Amino acid sequence: MLLTDSLLDFFLETRAYTETLCKPLEIEDYVVQPIVDVSPPKWHLGHTTWFFEEFILKVYVPDYKIFDGDFSYVFNSYYETIGKRVVRSDRGNLSRPSVEKVYAYRNYVTDAMKALFSIDQNKSLYDLLEIGIHHEKQHQELLLTDIKYILGNNPLLPKYSDAFKEHPSEQYQQEWIAVDEGVYEIGHRSNEFCYDNELGRHKVYLHAYEISNKLVTNAEFVNFIEAGGYEKFDLWHAEAWDWVNNNQIKAPLYWHKIDDDWHHYTMNGLQKLDTVMPVTHISYFEAFAFAQWSGFRLPTEFEWETAQTYFPWGKRWEWTESAYLPYPNYQKADGALGEYNGKFMVNQKVLRGGSVATPNKHTRHTYRNFFQPNLRWQYTGLRLAR
Structure with a gap:
């Protein structure tokens, strides 16, 4: 070529x-x-x-x-x-x-x-x-x-730019998308660019499940906070509970309680919390705890990929319940480029989708992002499954 x-x-x-x-x-x-x-x-x-x-x-x-x-x-x-x-x-x-x-x-x-x-x-x-x-x-x-x-984290909370918009909203009714049990194919298969961690297209068996067509919103997360979600140890993994207490975590990153009202820092400066906007800047720990509190769960990355044609995505990187692992027959490249993805396949969770910070012509439905479960400075959110 x-x-x-x-x-x-x-x-x-x-x-x-x-x-x-x-x-x-x-x-x-x-x-x-x-x-x-x-x-x-x-x-x-x-x-x-x-x-x-x-x-x-x-x-x-x-x-x-x-x-x-x-x-x-x-x-x-x-x-x-x-x-x-x-x-x-x-x-x-x-x-x-x-x-x-x-x-x-x-x-x-x-x-x-x-x-x-x-x-x-x-x-x-x-x-x-x-x-x-x-x-x-x-x-x-x-x-x-x-x-x-x-x-x-500058005490003056300066704005970056009025031109950058990070306030996507999903102005439609929440619905559950049903997916039948069966065997589904996972992984990249076109001739267009992908990373090596998307290769090794393979079949997986999925039990019947349902997945939400909408991301969890700020309003829903406020309800979690007000219900004492950050104080209930039984909602959290043991490591997550230590993280909450050792770091005095009370809300998503960039949230500020001012005169009994929630505000959040955005690229446009400090603003009153937009309650219809999908929640962002949460860790996997927080996403899991919210799902536990709500009576649902996080989807696996395979459930997410199988259902992705039925909901819009790309507004938030979405935490999944999947550990970041190699697909069958995964091959690392020789030399330095072999260090690009494979060396990180331990102690990380997979995120799917993309976010308002993702540039054009970059993400796709097989793209596997990955971060440690305590990190939340990316535009990370969640979608529920059951």
Whole structure:
């Protein structure tokens, strides 16, 4: 398959959009790292650029001159095969390189990639380029949620932008979608891009079940809080109950009780809680406890995928009851790219769908996102099953 102008356009569009996401930031915002899970915006800009330099330009361009010899150490994320790197929790200590130099790095690598396209067109390069593009799209989602955490933990609660809308609502009646018991096929099967963790299409047996056509709303979660949901140990896993008490968890992330009214921090600043909006920024622990309290449960990722044609999705990453595990006949890629997904298949839960932070042309119904059960800085919500 030859590299085409449309793929080059896709690459350039992706590169430009990352920088568009940073335009509302002040220069001081670029280096902040409030917690280990959140990376500074400057680091995202550099890391997504390093990915193309490391995996494509250094391999396919004879006598390629790297931009800066320190950048592999600074912007490598977790690739043991590549070598040493800055400890993740220290990314916020990188006052240097400057933001200006990181943008110069982006321009340098983007120009080198355009030059490469003009002389080298082969299938292996095409495949690497697709991975690189979607890798940057993953970081666009992380960039937005990291920016929200950075600003949402600033005592002034500044707004990011009025242009970003995170208030989807589902203005229709809640219904239960019935799915018959039977054997269903799971996994990616088209020729379009997917990650390796979606491959190994296989059959699963499902008992008859029903799944909600709507996500759980803020209003429903307020009812859970007011019913003492965070105080009832029998709703929580043992590890989750320790998490609630050790961290004094009383509500979803970014919720604030002001004068007896719930408010939440949004990318548009602090606002009164929109009760019809799907709840977001909850952990798997909280999603499970809410399901227990409501008398229902979370769907497995296989139940979700089988029923996904019957409800709209993509407003919230949806927690499932499935552990993140390899599909049958899963094959890890050789070398550093083999570290992309497989090494994380332990102690994590699968999320399905996408969110308001997910960029265009990125998610699909077989996409398997995954996070540890206590994390909630992503746009995570839940859909009930029974």
